[in-house]
Amino acid sequence: MVLIQLFAWISAIWIVLVASLESNTVIHLGQQLAADVGKLGNSDVEISQDSYEKMLYFSKICALTYCISTGQLEANKTFLDGGCPEELDFCSNVEENPSINRTRVELVLVAEKEELGTGFVAVDHEREVVMLAFRGSSTRQDWFSDFEIYPTEYRPVSEKHYDKLVESGKIEICENCMIHKGFNRFIETLSKDFLNRVERIFKRYPGYKMVVTGHSLGAALASICGIELKLRGFNPLILTYATPKMFNDEMRDWVDSLFKTKKIHDKSVKNGELDMIHGYFRVIHLQDYIPMVPPGYKAAGLEIFISKPELPHEKEDLEYRAIGSGATWNQLPTNELTRSALRNGMSNLFHMDEHRKYFIMINNCSGF
Numbered sequence: 001m002v003l004i005q006l007f008a009w010i011s012a013i014w015i016v017l018v019a020s021l022e023s024n025t026v027i028h029l030g031q032q033l034a035a036d037v038g039k040l041g042n043s044d045v046e047i048s049q050d051s052y053e054k055m056l057y058f059s060k061i062c063a064l065t066y067c068i069s070t071g072q073l074e075a076n077k078t079f080l081d082g083g084c085p086e087e088l089d090f091c092s093n094v095e096e097n098p099s100i101n102r103t104r105v106e107l108v109l110v111a112e113k114e115e116l117g118t119g120f121v122a123v124d125h126e127r128e129v130v131m132l133a134f135r136g137s138s139t140r141q142d143w144f145s146d147f148e149i150y151p152t153e154y155r156p157v158s159e160k161h162y163d164k165l166v167e168s169g170k171i172e173i174c175e176n177c178m179i180h181k182g183f184n185r186f187i188e189t190l191s192k193d194f195l196n197r198v199e200r201i202f203k204r205y206p207g208y209k210m211v212v213t214g215h216s217l218g219a220a221l222a223s224i225c226g227i228e229l230k231l232r233g234f235n236p237l238i239l240t241y242a243t244p245k246m247f248n249d250e251m252r253d254w255v256d257s258l259f260k261t262k263k264i265h266d267k268s269v270k271n272g273e274l275d276m277i278h279g280y281f282r283v284i285h286l287q288d289y290i291p292m293v294p295p296g297y298k299a300a301g302l303e304i305f306i307s308k309p310e311l312p313h314e315k316e317d318l319e320y321r322a323i324g325s326g327a328t329w330n331q332l333p334t335n336e337l338t339r340s341a342l343r344n345g346m347s348n349l350f351h352m353d354e355h356r357k358y359f360i361m362i363n364n365c366s367g368f
Helices: 002-022 035-040 049-070 079-083 140-147 159-167 181-189 192-203 217-231 249-258 261-271 336-345 352-356
Strands: 103-109 119-124 129-134 151-153 178-180 209-215 237-241 279-285 302-306 318-323
Touching: 049 119, 049 129, 049 209, 049 237, 079 103, 103 192, 119 192, 129 192, 129 217, 151 181, 159 217, 178 181, 178 249, 181 217, 192 217, 209 217, 217 237, 217 249, 217 279, 249 261, 261 279, 261 302, 261 318
Parallel strands: 129 209, 209 237, 237 279, 279 302
Antiparallel strands: 103 119, 119 129, 151 178, 302 318
16 A cells, blocks of 8 residues: 555656646746745734644644544544544543543544545534544545546535525625546535534534544545535634645635635734634645645635644744745745755655644554
8 A cells, every 4th residue: 555655646746747847837946936925924923822732633633534544433432432542642641632531523434435535523522613534645546536637617515505605695606616626526425415414413512613624635625525514604614734736716716705715814914813713724834745736726725834844843833824825845944953854855856754744744543
């Protein structure tokens, strides 16, 4: 499986490099990328300790999705009672995670053949939040979907909800909206039954918040699921890690309008602190290739940039970049240790390490 993933990764990067050469958009290491990110970023917006802890916590929730492959995540159990692996401090150490006896796995999703969408739904009663998390690329079908990079027309699963919102003038029509074909497979296989089950869970706890999260491919699926839930009247926080680009210009603008991206940004600037309660956020790590691809697609949401290559990632290693482009090399870090790690990392052409390091090694069911 490791060899299959490595081959798939190399193939994906090769496709991207070839596409970049053909479109005269070759990325030169050390050069500035996407100057607009620097212009849109706002160093006056601080990331609070609460927002940092939220990003750290949900990186671990993302990592738990990789426990599904080995059957170590069980529904209808709390974390402490065996809902997730006891060898993980996050699942068994109350000092590491004070809510383990009050966090219950409600639903485990395992994608069938030719489907996308492995993940789980859990409720943290201590934090009063319903959580949906999706796994990154792990199967042949996942990798196949990653490679289907041509655009296709976007049509929501919650079409009746969408039509009512458009007719009432509450949202804009998504005109000429196109989405990454491979990720759209999730829409094709995402059943209304699943969304109805999530709704039923959430309606049991009407005062709770909702967070949808994922890493890599899981981040793309979390984005799509978050859109569907937004159309159904929920107001989730979409918090993703290493999200690939997946929309054309029109859909990017529509998604930002749907999640009130500019309003959240303006409020954050006015208050001098990031407002991470609702909306669509993308956490991006220095030198991670995946948020830069595929060519021709755009990134929606608000971007938070991790400027330090190595772990651990602390609050001071985060930078709010506002409406991001997905570029990850628009400025070099100033810390000498970080610069050294960056130079060493350049020898690794495919930057797989950076794609895995988001507060923890986010693609493993171990070490946290």
